[in-house]
Amino acid sequence: xxxxxxxxxxxxxxxxxxxxxxxxxxxxxxxxxxxxxxxxxxxxxxxxxxxxxxxxxxxxxxxxxxxxxxxxxxxxxxxxxxxxxxxxxxxxxxxx
Numbered sequence: 001x002x003x004x005x006x007x008x009x010x011x012x013x014x015x016x017x018x019x020x021x022x023x024x025x026x027x028x029x030x031x032x033x034x035x036x037x038x039x040x041x042x043x044x045x046x047x048x049x050x051x052x053x054x055x056x057x058x059x060x061x062x063x064x065x066x067x068x069x070x071x072x073x074x075x076x077x078x079x080x081x082x083x084x085x086x087x088x089x090x091x092x093x094x095x096x
Contacts, residue, residue, distance in 0.1 A: 059087035
């Protein structure tokens, strides 16, 4: 099982998350809600719509649960390349 430790940190940049042993990710302070461990999104077990929503104007993905937020940061789902690709998919009707 992959999970993320959501710890208080001074950094507010998503790029500052650091990967820890056993597939865990320490999330930046901007995402921290507690010191609890949070599971990453599991596409075979979880419903996408329960954890994420897409902004069809910008092409960005927003996590709407702790699991969604940690997954967005850990997988860099809103990197420039991902957002540019998603904007094209939206324009061509391929996303969502």
